[in-house]
Every structure is written in structure tokens, then in C-alpha cells.
Ligand SMILES: Nc1ncnc2c1ncn2[C@@H]1O[C@H](COP(=O)(O)OP(=O)(O)O)[C@@H](O)[C@H]1O
């Protein structure tokens with residue numbers, strides 16, 4: 001459908017130029033007429049594939065303009081869209097009766113409505129549809145990763161996701177536990193385990209569409225986000241087909257505003273493409289020598305895979321108490337700035353986890369709660385900023 005021609009008839013130059021530029025940007029051939037009379041001549045002479053006109057033309061009344069097109073064999077079949085300055089019902093009625101296919105009113109929604117009309121008229125395979133699909137932005141993909149188990153990746157993933165959801169209650173947030181062969185977020189948030197990654201990957205890809213996730217993923221009490229729980233045991237985890245995970249994440253990306261993935265310490269063929277696709281990579285680090293060294297190895301590897309350092313958001317989590325390296329030493333070894341440091345919370349963290357409560361609810365005045373809130377805000381800001389580049 002690339003190259004279909006559209007004639008714009010509009011006496012308002014600003015409006016006409018705006019529409020013309022917009023449609024040219026969508027690969028249409030555009031003809032412009034500043035008056036009704038010129039519009040008719042061009043329509044009869046050039047036979048465009050569609051005519052878009054403002055029926056409030058000063059030189060010819062709307063009904064007459066439409067009749068002249070409809071009663072001429074060269075233009076009788078051309079789709080006609082009125083994009084009107086007049087929001088009133090009377091003119092709409094007149095134009096529809098006279099034979100326009102669609103009557104739209106100029107407003108902030110007009111371009112969107114117009115694109116819908118063009119898709120209807122030219123069919124699904126128009127460049128408009130391709131472009132508006134690309135225009136419809138996927139949600140922000142935020143991925144949690146660590147170089148070593150036990151650094152608090154899953155706990156931080158759940159708690160930061162909860163704070164992201166709380167910061168924008170109108171957004172749809174999903175957390176997917178992709179740690180194989182066995183997940184742990186459902187234990188942290190107290191999910192009943194009715195649905196998990198193994199069950200979802202067993203379904204045909206056609207079944208696991210946007211509506212499926214909106215409708216079926218549970219929302220654990222107190223946590224507010226929707227959860228795709230991880231594999232419940234190694235047997236199921238090892239049976240999961242890798243390509244299904246990619247498809248499922250793609251669907252989640254079009255279904256949610258924030259897609260928060262826990263991939264644990266995995267750098268597999270399944271997780272690497274997700275890391276490369278992510279808007280933000282939350283790298284959880286603890287202060288012990290071995291974790292820091294492993295983190296450096298992981299980061300060196302990710303760089304060879306084309307991962308941009310701007311996307312790495314390193315969090316130092318003092319999951320194992322105060323011993324170990326300082327933040328500056330850790331930064332020096334890894335070669336990345338540490339954006340946030342979470343204090344050691346002693347047994348309080350495990351206690352909140354065991355009660356399936358978010359830290360910010362169980363210990364609202366604790367320093368860690370304040371840090372969780374601020375970090376969640378900062379992450380969202382950075383992810384949005386990187387997306388807008
Ligand atoms: N800042 C912290 N203070 C105290 N305990 C923590 C802290 N962060 C994590 N933990 C504890 O560390 C353990 C491992 O956390 P988990 O989130 O399962 O790590 P991972 O997913 O990296 O394996 C849990 O018992 C958790 O409660």
C-alpha cells in the first residue's frame with residue numbers, strides 16, 4: 001500500500017501543511033488543494049486513492065462538494081474522509097448523508113482517529129498500520145541480574161517492583177520470575193501457585209496473548225503488581241522450551257507498562273537476548289570479594305555482547321552484613337558506578353520475606369524503605385530517559 005495518494009482539501013494552511021507532512025511521513029503521496037474548487041479539479045484530474053477534506057470550505061458548501069465528487073464517474077468511488085473544524089452534529093449528519101465514508105472532528109485525537117480510518121479503508125497491510133504498531137510503545141523492560149546467588153536479587157526485584165507500582169498506580173506492572181530451573185518470587189510474595197512459567201510455556205503461543213496475561217496472572221496481596229511465578233521445581237524448569245520464554249516476554253512487553261524480570265544469575269542463550277533487549281539492567285552486587293570478582297567477569301562478558309553501560313544500574317546490597325569491600329572499592333574493581341546501596345537489615349529482611357510482606361509495608365520508616373522508594377523512582381526515570389534517546 002506504500003505510495004497510495006491522498007488529496008487534502010483544506011483552506012487552513014497550517015492544518016493542511018500539518019496533515020500533508022504527517023501523511024508524507026507515513027509514505028503516502030500527498031496532493032494539496034487550498035480551496036474546494038481546486039480540490040474538485042485535482043480530484044477529477046488526478047484520481048487520488050482517497051480525499052481528506054475540511055467540509056467548512058469557504059468557496060463551496062459541504063453538501064455540494066460531496067455531491068460533485070459522488071456524481072462524477074472518475075471520483076464516485078474514491079473514499080472520502082471529512083476532517084472537520086465543526087464539531088456540531090448537524091454538519092456531520094449532512095456530510096454522512098451526502099456520501100462521506102467517515103466524519104472526524106479536528107481535535108487532539110484527530111490524528112489517531114484518522115489513522116484508524118485509513119487502516120479501515122486501505123486494509124490491514126497499509127504502512128499506517130505498520131507505523132502505528134511501531135508507534136505503540138512497548139512497556140519498559142527492567143531486568144534483575146546478579147553474578148552470584150544469595151545477593152538479594154529476587155527480594156530486591158519483588159520489593160522494587162512493588163515500589164514502582166506504588167509510584168504509578170495507573171500503570172500495569174508485571175513481574176516475571178524467569179530463574180531456572182526453579183523460581184523463588186512466589187515464596188517471597190506469598191503467591192498461591194495456581195499458575196507458573198512452566199504451565200504458561202506449555203500452552204500454544206496463540207493462547208498466551210495480551211488478554212490471557214491480563215486476565216489470568218494473579219496479583220499477590222500487598223504487592224499490587226501481577227506475577228508470572230517461576231518454575232515450581234527443577235523437573236519443570238528443565239523441560240521449558242527456551243523460545244517460548246522469548247515469545248512470552250514479547251507479549252508481556254506489549255501487555256504491560258513495566259515488565260520486571262528476575263533472571264537470577266543466568267547468562268544463558270535464553271537470558272542473553274533479554275538482557276540485550278532490556279531498557280534497564282539492575283545488577284545486584286554484594287560486598288564480598290568473590291561476588292565482586294564474579295560481577296566483573298559478568299560485566300566484561302556483557303560488554304562483549306554489546307550491552308551499553310548506561311543501561312546498567314548497579315545496586316550494592318549488603319545482604320551479608322558489614323564485612324567486605326567498600327562501595328568505592330567495589331566500583332573500582334567492577335568498573336561501573338554503584339547507583340544505590342541498601343543497608344544490611346539483619347533478620348528483618350528474611351522476616352518480611354517469610355511473612356510475604358514488602359519491606360516498605362513491614363518497616364515503613366526503616367532507611368531501607370526510603371531507599372527502595374527513591375531507587376524505584378530513579379530507575380523509572382532512567383529507563384524512560386534511555387527509551388526517549
Ligand atoms: N539487605 C539485606 N539485609 C538482610 N538480608 C538480606 C538483604 N538482602 C537480601 N537478604 C536476604 O538474603 C537472602 C537471599 O535473598 P534472595 O533475594 O533470595 O537472593 P538471590 O535471588 O540473589 O538468590 C534472603 O534470605 C534475603 O532475606
Ligand SMILES: [Mg+2]
Pocket residue numbers: 153154155179184264
Ligand atoms: Mg533469586
